[in-house]
Amino acid sequence: MDRSQLDFSNPNWKKQFQEDFDKRFSLPHLRDVIDVEPRPTTFSLKSRTPLENVNGSMQESWNGYVNDDDRALLKVIKFASPTSAGADCIDPDCSWVEQWVHRAGPRKQIYFEPQYVKAGIVTCGGLCPGLNDVIRQIVLTLEKYGVKNIVGIQHGFRGFFEDHLSEVPLSRHVVQNINLAGGSFLGVSRGGASISDIVDSIQARRLDMLFVLGGNGTHAGANAIHEECRKRKLQVSIVCVPKTIDNDILLMDKTFGFDTAVEAAQRAINSAYIEAHSAFHGIGLVKLMGRSSGFITMHASLSSGQVDICLIPEVPFTLDGPNGVLRHLEHLIETKGFALVCVAEGAGQEYLQKSNATDASGNMVLSDIGVHLQQKIKFHFKDIGVHSDVKYIDPTYMLRAVRANASDAILCTVLGQNAVHGAFAGFSGITTGVCNTHNVYLPIPEVIKTTRFVDPNSRMWHRCLTSTGQPDFH
Ligand SMILES: Nc1ncnc2c1ncn2[C@@H]1O[C@H](COP(=O)(O)OP(=O)(O)O)[C@@H](O)[C@H]1O
Ligand SMILES: O=P(O)(O)OC[C@H]1O[C@](O)(COP(=O)(O)O)[C@@H](O)[C@@H]1O
Ligand SMILES: [Mg+2]
Numbered sequence: 001m002d003r004s005q006l007d008f009s010n011p012n013w014k015k016q017f018q019e020d021f022d023k024r025f026s027l028p029h030l031r032d033v034i035d036v037e038p039r040p041t042t043f044s045l046k047s048r049t050p051l052e053n054v055n056g057s058m059q060e061s062w063n064g065y066v067n068d069d070d071r072a073l074l075k076v077i078k079f080a081s082p083t084s085a086g087a088d089c090i091d092p093d094c095s096w097v098e099q100w101v102h103r104a105g106p107r108k109q110i111y112f113e114p115q116y117v118k119a120g121i122v123t124c125g126g127l128c129p130g131l132n133d134v135i136r137q138i139v140l141t142l143e144k145y146g147v148k149n150i151v152g153i154q155h156g157f158r159g160f161f162e163d164h165l166s167e168v169p170l171s172r173h174v175v176q177n178i179n180l181a182g183g184s185f186l187g188v189s190r191g192g193a194s195i196s197d198i199v200d201s202i203q204a205r206r207l208d209m210l211f212v213l214g215g216n217g218t219h220a221g222a223n224a225i226h227e228e229c230r231k232r233k234l235q236v237s238i239v240c241v242p243k244t245i246d247n248d249i250l251l252m253d254k255t256f257g258f259d260t261a262v263e264a265a266q267r268a269i270n271s272a273y274i275e276a277h278s279a280f281h282g283i284g285l286v287k288l289m290g291r292s293s294g295f296i297t298m299h300a301s302l303s304s305g306q307v308d309i310c311l312i313p314e315v316p317f318t319l320d321g322p323n324g325v326l327r328h329l330e331h332l333i334e335t336k337g338f339a340l341v342c343v344a345e346g347a348g349q350e351y352l353q354k355s356n357a358t359d360a361s362g363n364m365v366l367s368d369i370g371v372h373l374q375q376k377i378k379f380h381f382k383d384i385g386v387h388s389d390v391k392y393i394d395p396t397y398m399l400r401a402v403r404a405n406a407s408d409a410i411l412c413t414v415l416g417q418n419a420v421h422g423a424f425a426g427f428s429g430i431t432t433g434v435c436n437t438h439n440v441y442l443p444i445p446e447v448i449k450t451t452r453f454v455d456p457n458s459r460m461w462h463r464c465l466t467s468t469g470q471p472d473f474h
Contacts, residue, residue, distance in 0.1 A: 038109035066105035111426030114146035124214035130404035137416025191360025226429035265300035268395035287370030290344035317473035
């Protein structure tokens with residue numbers, strides 16, 4: 001139910017909203033369409049973690065399971081007014097409405113017999129630091145349940161129908177050290193998704209579980225696979241782990257690989273800073289990933305503390321004129337002698353010629369805003385007769401071809417393990433993420449309704465502006 005469909009004069013609107021919310025966020029389960037009986041889980045760490053009662057005696061049962069009725073709050077701020085920073089209100093009075101989502105983790109009862117399970121893992125889309133950590137954790141956790149037949153599908157969805165891409169048998173032994181390197185042990189790819197062919201292939205391979213690692217596009221594909229499996233009444237669990245270096249999936253605190261990418265961007269920003277600072281009237285320009293969301297650029301600018309101008313797709317800017325970026329650069333050169341600009345690849349596309357080309361997955365191929373800015377800055381300073389020395393750095397692929405840093409490695413561990421718990425719990429068509437620091441399962445359609453964007457009214461963007469000191473460029 002859309003907010004616009006609610007009648008706030010009806011005293012029952014809150015109840016209606018909540019009922020609709022609960023329905024939207026209920027997790028699709030195998031038993032919705034087929035007869036499946038639960039059985040006691042085989043996942044237990046009891047022998048390693050005997051728990052002591054308050055009175056010192058050992059407890060009989062292990063208390064490490066998540067109850068199906070456990071919930072986490074999706075939104076935790078009570079906004080006093082719709083004009084509060086980052087306000088996300090349902091009604092004009094910003095009433096407090098609890099929005100509960102399902103907690104992730106191992107259940108006491110499972111819907112598969114581990115010894116007969118064949119599980120597949122596939123990594124789709126572009127690379128992202130941490131893919132190997134997630135693959136590894138999925139394998140380790142499956143084995144902990146007692147699964148013996150685990151395979152990797154090579155090069156994304158292509159691996160399902162390109163004959164020369166054979167299944168890769170996976171085990172604790174095979175994946176032991178894969179997290180030490182970046183990339184994907186299984187390979188990735190864009191494009192080539194015929195849902196019906198993929199489900200034919202799932203049936204032919206006799207897969208019972210499929211773990212799909214990818215971004216918005218991959219999630220849309222995985223949900224379509226889940227729907228097709230439902231239609232064919234297959235006992236197959238499709239569970240996603242969100243992979244997007246751009247951090248552009250809805251509702252989640254952060255996706256894995258994002259922190260690592262921000263950290264990797266520091267080297268480029270610092271190099272640009274040193275070049276700009278050392279040159280006479282130096283202007284450093286760094287372009288970072290982010291087709292439509294500026295999270296990497298905003299966070300990298302914030303964490304470096306060296307950026308004077310941060311440009312992201314969500315916040316339009318003018319280049320020319322008294323309030324434009326170029327005039328501000330003049331001011332920076334006049335006042336401090338050098339300047340540093342950090343721009344997201346999707347920013348300012350309106351200034352560039354559109355090619356209308358798309359990649360194999362249907363994503364728009366963007367024109368290079370970095371090259372455009374470099375030219376504009378050079379010509380501008382030439383025009384006004386002021387010397388400038390522009391150094392442009394494009395570290396794009398260096399941000400994502402690295403191994404995950406420590407905090408991402410932990411996030412990958414949590415997500416990979418929870419994905420397996422979700423499949424054994426009988427859910428399908430779900431994804432797993434972190435909401436307000438709590439680990440949850442969400443139905444796929446809810447996280448891909450739109451791309452997640454930087455909110456120009458958020459505290460984080462305002463912090464970025466405070467830190468760079470840049471004015472509004474319009
Ligand atoms: N709307 C969609 N429905 C089904 N499959 C899709 C859809 N969008 C993308 N895909 C498939 O998902 C895979 C990854 O998509 P892509 O956009 O490249 O990366 P990401 O998942 O990171 O967004 C590709 O194989 C692509 O064909
Ligand atoms: O050149 P490729 O492989 O298509 O990937 C580049 C693109 O992938 C992205 O990182 C988005 O992909 P993800 O969000 O799936 O990680 C863009 O920011 C970038 O333009
Ligand atoms: Mg995408």
